[in-house]
Amino acid sequence: xxxxxxxxxxxxxxxxxxxxxxxxxxxxxxxxxxxxxxxxxxxxxxxxxxxxxxxxxxxxxxxxxxxxxxxxxxxxxxxxxxxxxxxxxxxxxxxxxxxxxxxxxxxxxxxxxxxxxxxxxxxxxxxxxxxxxxxxxxxxxxxxxxxxxxxxxxxxxxxxxxxxxxxxxxxxxxxxxxxxxxxxxxxxxxxxxxxxxxxxxxxxxxxxxxxxxxxxxxxxxxxxxxxxxxxxxxxxxxxxxxxxxxxxxxxxxxxxxxxxxxxxxxxxxxxxxxxxxxxxxxxxxxxxxxxxxxxxxxxxxxxxxxxxxxxxxxxxxxxxxxxxxxxxxxxxxxxxxxxxxxxxxx
Amino acid sequence: xxxxxxxxxxxxxxxxxxxxxxxxxxxxxxxxxxxxxxxxxxxxxxxxxxxxxxxxxxxxxxxxxxxxxxxxxxxxxxxxxxxxxxxxxxxxxxxxxxxxxxxxxxxxxxxxxxxxxxxxxxxxxxxxxxxxxxxxxxxxxxxxxxxxxxxxxxxxxxxxxxxxxxxxxxxxxxxxxxxxxxxxxxxxxxxxxxxxxxxxxxxxxxxxxxxxxxxxxxxxxxxxxxxxxxxxxxxxxxxxxxxxxxxxxxxxxxxxxxxxxxxxxxxxxxxxxxxxxxxxxxxxxxxxxxxxxxxxxxxxxxxxxxxxxxxxxxxxxxxxxxxxxxxxxxxxxxxxxxxxxxxxxx
Numbered sequence: 001x002x003x004x005x006x007x008x009x010x011x012x013x014x015x016x017x018x019x020x021x022x023x024x025x026x027x028x029x030x031x032x033x034x035x036x037x038x039x040x041x042x043x044x045x046x047x048x049x050x051x052x053x054x055x056x057x058x059x060x061x062x063x064x065x066x067x068x069x070x071x072x073x074x075x076x077x078x079x080x081x082x083x084x085x086x087x088x089x090x091x092x093x094x095x096x097x098x099x100x101x102x103x104x105x106x107x108x109x110x111x112x113x114x115x116x117x118x119x120x121x122x123x124x125x126x127x128x129x130x131x132x133x134x135x136x137x138x139x140x141x142x143x144x145x146x147x148x149x150x151x152x153x154x155x156x157x158x159x160x161x162x163x164x165x166x167x168x169x170x171x172x173x174x175x176x177x178x179x180x181x182x183x184x185x186x187x188x189x190x191x192x193x194x195x196x197x198x199x200x201x202x203x204x205x206x207x208x209x210x211x212x213x214x215x216x217x218x219x220x221x222x223x224x225x226x227x228x229x230x231x232x233x234x235x236x237x238x239x240x241x242x243x244x245x246x247x248x249x250x251x252x253x254x255x256x257x258x259x260x261x262x263x264x265x266x267x268x269x270x271x272x273x274x275x276x277x278x279x280x281x282x283x284x285x286x287x288x289x290x291x292x293x294x295x296x297x298x299x300x301x302x303x304x305x306x307x308x309x310x311x312x313x314x315x316x317x318x319x320x321x322x323x324x325x326x327x328x329x330x331x332x333x334x335x336x337x338x339x340x341x342x343x344x345x346x
Numbered sequence: 347x348x349x350x351x352x353x354x355x356x357x358x359x360x361x362x363x364x365x366x367x368x369x370x371x372x373x374x375x376x377x378x379x380x381x382x383x384x385x386x387x388x389x390x391x392x393x394x395x396x397x398x399x400x401x402x403x404x405x406x407x408x409x410x411x412x413x414x415x416x417x418x419x420x421x422x423x424x425x426x427x428x429x430x431x432x433x434x435x436x437x438x439x440x441x442x443x444x445x446x447x448x449x450x451x452x453x454x455x456x457x458x459x460x461x462x463x464x465x466x467x468x469x470x471x472x473x474x475x476x477x478x479x480x481x482x483x484x485x486x487x488x489x490x491x492x493x494x495x496x497x498x499x500x501x502x503x504x505x506x507x508x509x510x511x512x513x514x515x516x517x518x519x520x521x522x523x524x525x526x527x528x529x530x531x532x533x534x535x536x537x538x539x540x541x542x543x544x545x546x547x548x549x550x551x552x553x554x555x556x557x558x559x560x561x562x563x564x565x566x567x568x569x570x571x572x573x574x575x576x577x578x579x580x581x582x583x584x585x586x587x588x589x590x591x592x593x594x595x596x597x598x599x600x601x602x603x604x605x606x607x608x609x610x611x612x613x614x615x616x617x618x619x620x621x622x623x624x625x626x627x628x629x630x631x632x633x634x635x636x637x638x639x640x641x642x643x644x645x646x647x648x649x650x651x652x653x654x655x656x657x658x659x660x661x662x663x664x665x666x667x668x669x670x671x672x673x674x675x676x677x678x679x680x681x682x683x684x685x686x687x688x689x690x691x692x
Contacts (some may be wrong), residue, residue, distance in 0.1 A: 011479060061626075250620055265616060270615055271596065271599045271611055274578075275599070278632040286624040286628050286629075
């Protein structure tokens with residue numbers, strides 16, 4: 001019996017948090033590959049918060065995944081068939097190969113990986129889109145200056161941990177926010193943050209703010225924004241004049257289609273946000289890293305040696321088996337993971 | 347009987363729109379001037395929307411005017427006494443001399459004007475803070491590119507008219523928003539905008555948006571924000587990817603202390619604003635021109651010749667007598683003026 005592929009399709013659009021019925025594991029024959037195409041056996045696939053947006057039928061920077069379509073996402077694996085001179089069987093590659101045991105792609109859509117330089121999983125995390133997102137957002141949009149104070153939430157995630165570590169290398173006071181005492185310990189002990197505040201320990205934005213103030217006595221110059229919600233509410237009044245807010249996510253609001261209502265959300269009215277930006281001369285910049293791939297070589301040149309030298313750490317959280325992806329994704333949205341969430345496909 | 351000064355003090359803090367009881371005209375002796383100080387007889391004083399913010403007791407970029415204190419503001423006039431070698435009696439100057447017939451200032455706080463180069467009133471408008479605000483916000487933060495589309499509200503005001511005219515010189519499609527058919531005619535006929543939409547003709551943000559779409563078939567690349575409210579609500583969904591929003595005011599919300607609630611405001615939730623910035627990769631920059639006076643010579647070098655050549659037009663609206671200032675200011679906030687609002691003090 002020939003090898004078959006297993007892949008997870010979007011069975012229905014979630015309302016709020018995704019549940020098991022929104023996904024379906026399907027089995028099908030391996031795809032034929034055309035001229036210039038490559039077939040990959042995935043080893044690891046990536047789970048990232050942005051995927052929640054793809055499940056909604058709302059105008060965004062990318063089209064939604066169609067109902068019945070395979071969930072999109074990055075993966076790393078091994079070439080098992082190639083109709084392109086650029087790739088040979090046995091090559092390791094990164095590509096947007098989906099929540100799937102196999103994927104085909106055009107040669108130009110794949111990037112070759114050298115497993116002797118770094119484990120292939122790093123192409124999904126610290127050396128991949130999340131790490132690149134943190135590095136680009138901080139250095140290009142955050143414009144860090146030594147002595148300033150930076151706050152980043154989801155501090156132990158692959159974006160937040162990169163942001164904090166690069167900021168430390170720039171000489172900033174770095175304060176993380178994370179969910180739980182164990183993650184906070186990871187932020188300071190593994191990633192070298194100056195402090196980390198457990199947002200779960202504070203019911204209200206006001207109390208969270210009071211805790212932040214202890215570690216940010218001179219206010220906040222850079223708020224690297226990836227969560228929205230209560231954290232944004234806590235941080236806003238602490239922003240210093242000429243502060244910068246690189247904005248690459250709002251995970252707290254994703255399950256509500258980006259328009260959720262909770263206690264914090266009600267406090268964050270449009271006029272309040274606008275007034276804060278105005279009277280503090282803030283610079284708020286939305287971005288998605290896929291618009292900036294031209295800077296990827298700069299990122300590798302800057303960060304690669306720091307990782308090799310042990311000055312930038314990374315942690316991976318690996319779920320076993322493609323069938324574990326929906327539950328692992330749900331856990332990711334509620335902060336159940338530690339470090340970069342991967343799924344080991346084989 | 348020696349000459350006395352008349353000045354308008356803040357009698358009480360307004361709730362909502364200011365009324366007559368919030369102001370009081372007082373008469374007092376002319377101030378003594380100390381070493382290095384200069385006494386000025388004001389000819390014209392400026393009325394600007396930002397002054398509404400100074401009447402509130404809220405944290406902002408400047409301290410509020412104290413109760414009983416003279417209202418702050420720019421003025422131009424003639425030196426009538428000087429204890430500084432930098433100024434002689436008869437010199438014309440600009441300074442933050444307040445809502446007053448006279449004002450004293452330190453020499454370094456005044457700027458000498460040459461009435462042979464331009465009428466001294468222009469130092470309060472087209473060549474002063476409003477014109478400079480429009481020029482700086484557009485060129486530095488808006489980053490205009492030929493062929494793009496710009497929208498600016500309060501299009502016939504001294505900021506908006508500068509923004510639109512400089513954008514036209516950069517080759518943009520320029521669409522104004524103004525209150526009333528006569529102002530819209532002024533935007534196109536006097537200032538050369540490609541089109542202008544009368545926001546008073548549309549009850550809802552949705553209808554205003556539909557009208558804007560006729561003139562912005564390729565969406566909006568730069569929204570120069572000075573009003574907030576219904577206009578912001580109309581514009582937000584029309585922003586193109588990589589759009590820029592220089593933010594220097596939110597006049598529609600000023601009378602509510604910047605935190606007002608109206609139909610538009612309720613639609614502009616924090617998450618909606620945040621999501622729009624994120625998914626369209628927008629750059630939103632709050633600014634106040636007083637932080638950028640180092641660029642003032644560049645502004646004069648760029649814009650001065652355009653005014654001299656008749657390529658940048660300006661309109662002044664002059665109220666007579668200092669006692670007319672409160673009513674003229676109220677009218678300014680509700681859009682009753684045409685062009686730069688001044689008060690002729692003598």
